[in-house]
Amino acid sequence: MNLLAIDTSNQVLGVAILKDEQIIGEVVTNIAKNHSVRLMPAINQLMNEVGLTPDELNKIVVAKGPGSYTGVRIGMSTAKSLAWALDIPIVGVSSLEVLAYQGRFFDGVICPFFDARRGMVFTGVYESLVDNLTPIYKEKNISMEEVLAKLVDEKRRVLFLSPDIAVYKETIINALGDLAVIPEGPFHIARPGFLGLAGLNRAADPTHTLTPNYLRLAEAEANWLKAQKDNEQNG
Amino acid sequence: MKKDTIILGIETSCDETAASIVKNGTEIVSNVVASQIESHKRFGGVVPEIASRHHVEQITIVLEEALQEADMGWDQIDAITVTEGPGLVGALLVGVNAAKALAFAKQKPLVGVHHIAGHIYANRLEKEFTFPLLALIVSGGHTELVLMKEHGSYELIGETRDDAAGEAYDKVARMLDLPYPGGPHIDRLAAIGEETIAFPRAWLEDGSYDFSFSGLKSAVINKIHNAKQRGETLKPEDIAASFQASVVDVLTTKTLRAAKEFNVKQVIVAGGVAANKGLRAGLQAKFSETDIPLLIPPLKLCTDNAAMIAAAGTIAYEQGRRSGLDLNANPSLLLK
Numbered sequence: 001m002n003l004l005a006i007d008t009s010n011q012v013l014g015v016a017i018l019k020d021e022q023i024i025g026e027v028v029t030n031i032a033k034n035h036s037v038r039l040m041p042a043i044n045q046l047m048n049e050v051g052l053t054p055d056e057l058n059k060i061v062v063a064k065g066p067g068s069y070t071g072v073r074i075g076m077s078t079a080k081s082l083a084w085a086l087d088i089p090i091v092g093v094s095s096l097e098v099l100a101y102q103g104r105f106f107d108g109v110i111c112p113f114f115d116a117r118r119g120m121v122f123t124g125v126y127e128s129l130v131d132n133l134t135p136i137y138k139e140k141n142i143s144m145e146e147v148l149a150k151l152v153d154e155k156r157r158v159l160f161l162s163p164d165i166a167v168y169k170e171t172i173i174n175a176l177g178d179l180a181v182i183p184e185g186p187f188h189i190a191r192p193g194f195l196g197l198a199g200l201n202r203a204a205d206p207t208h209t210l211t212p213n214y215l216r217l218a219e220a221e222a223n224w225l226k227a228q229k230d231n232e233q234n235g
Numbered sequence: 236m237k238k239d240t241i242i243l244g245i246e247t248s249c250d251e252t253a254a255s256i257v258k259n260g261t262e263i264v265s266n267v268v269a270s271q272i273e274s275h276k277r278f279g280g281v282v283p284e285i286a287s288r289h290h291v292e293q294i295t296i297v298l299e300e301a302l303q304e305a306d307m308g309w310d311q312i313d314a315i316t317v318t319e320g321p322g323l324v325g326a327l328l329v330g331v332n333a334a335k336a337l338a339f340a341k342q343k344p345l346v347g348v349h350h351i352a353g354h355i356y357a358n359r360l361e362k363e364f365t366f367p368l369l370a371l372i373v374s375g376g377h378t379e380l381v382l383m384k385e386h387g388s389y390e391l392i393g394e395t396r397d398d399a400a401g402e403a404y405d406k407v408a409r410m411l412d413l414p415y416p417g418g419p420h421i422d423r424l425a426a427i428g429e430e431t432i433a434f435p436r437a438w439l440e441d442g443s444y445d446f447s448f449s450g451l452k453s454a455v456i457n458k459i460h461n462a463k464q465r466g467e468t469l470k471p472e473d474i475a476a477s478f479q480a481s482v483v484d485v486l487t488t489k490t491l492r493a494a495k496e497f498n499v500k501q502v503i504v505a506g507g508v509a510a511n512k513g514l515r516a517g518l519q520a521k522f523s524e525t526d527i528p529l530l531i532p533p534l535k536l537c538t539d540n541a542a543m544i545a546a547a548g549t550i551a552y553e554q555g556r557r558s559g560l561d562l563n564a565n566p567s568l569l570l571k
């Protein structure tokens with residue numbers, strides 16, 4: 001079983017190849033450079049290095065967001081097209097879940113998040129149980145303030161994981177004090193190997209209809225829906 | 236006997252997700268287009284983020300249909316071609332990344348294609364080219380005159396300095412409260428109206444083949460505005476007819492002049508506005524007095540599609556042009 005994992009949903013570009021449960025190759029960069037230009041060459045090079053040809057792949061796993069809309073689409077278009085052309089299964093995994101893997105053995109709750117600007121974050125809260133990560137708060141586009149208020153009520157230790165941790169570090173410590181656990185740099189970067197692991201035994205998604213998990217409507221659509229609602233109320 | 240060249244084309248530069256298979260650059264084997272127009276209507280124009288989202292939802296479905304309709308397998312396909320620009324960057328990225336994935340998965344050559352080269356080559360699916368030829372490209376994003384001395388060679392001799400012709404149509408349509416897309420509605424009204432208002436024609440400097448439509452657009456807006464202030468009513472069909480007369484006059488006159496100066500053997504019209512009846516009639520009238528053949532493709536090849544990308548891509552492929560797996564979307568790609 002050869003599995004290719006692809007993550008371009010945020011600044012990290014990650015590609016991993018798993019042979020069953022073993023990572024046999026992994027490429028990770030965390031730089032603000034064009035995913036569209038670099039993704040296919042990264043896949044190609046890694047495949048060459050581990051000595052696999054495209055037709056030897058058995059499964060594609062892709063980080064489906066949330067994250068940068070464009071970044072998510074680059075990974076998703078690539079992954080869907082690969083899975084379709086090679087006629088192999090595809091699995092989409094939440095980008096937040098991949099990040100939560102860095103806290104897989106944390107005794108408490110895990111809060112991975114991505115900055116969504118203007119005080120908003122994309123986040124979900126997970127708990128690490130014996131054999132898996134279990135979501136306890138549904139993934140949402142929500143204000144950090146609201147998330148922290150809920151976490152304060154939990155009265156448990158919370159592990160925060162985010163490439164954007166610097167933006168909210170102070171706010172988090174002010175709200176949770178000693179209950180907040182904020183690890184060092186490398187823990188905040190999603191690893192494509194974990195993405196592969198998360199998708200390894202998961203049932204396939206339908207290739208054609210698998211879509212990004214934006215967690216947010218396009219602005220024009222949100223405005224349009226609001227206008228429709230206002231019209232209904234006035235008319 | 237020479238083996239057939241079978242090319243897969245992919246186009247996602249704006250609001251159509253399209254895939255097609257073309258044989259020898261001249262024969263459509265399959266041509267699938269998923270239009271998003273219904274989705275964008277509610278916004279009065281194409282919203283780039285929404286367009287990009289639709290492309291991701293449609294891309295593999297459209298590809299599968301194109302292969303099924305052609306009843307062909309991967310071993311028959313010689314190369315993957317895709318629009319690399321110009322267009323909406325987020326929209327282009329979906330097609331470009333899909334094309335790269337296919338090229339890698341099936342170990343096929345990859346060729347990036349210029350969208351306008353595609354529009355020009357849509358005509359070759361109807362009739363073989365004779366060089367030198369002149370192409371007039373008119374669409375929502377383009378107004379260009381391109382001279383071609385041979386296959387795959389494009390010399391830009393004129394372009395718009397501000398708005399594209401199609402853009403001016405959309406703006407005037409909005410002033411007249413016509414639904415999106417406005418071009419066909421203006422065309423329809425113009426057919427029943429009369430040219431009662433003398434709108435300006437932007438000829439620019441002597442000998443220039445460039446275009447400008449922003450002055451005309453402002454003139455139309457001012458005319459409507461002033462009439463409103465004076466409590467007069469202008470007939471929308473007359474505004475449409477007068478506006479369209481100005482656009483058609485400039486486009487046809489410059490095209491004819493360029494055709495004569497460069498001694499071309501063919502004039503071809505391409506792009507969404509090539510579907511405009513007023514423009515078609517204007518061009519036919521002007522060129523019927525010459526012996527230069529005028530080619531205008533059927534409606535479904537005027538608007539964005541992937542057969543035109545595969546057709547232009549066939550020439551690029553045959554000329555040995557290749558793109559790497561680092562191919563990127565280029566929203567302001569130049570035609571070379």
Ligand SMILES: [Zn+2]
Nearest residue numbers: 350374506539
């Ligand atoms: Zn076009």
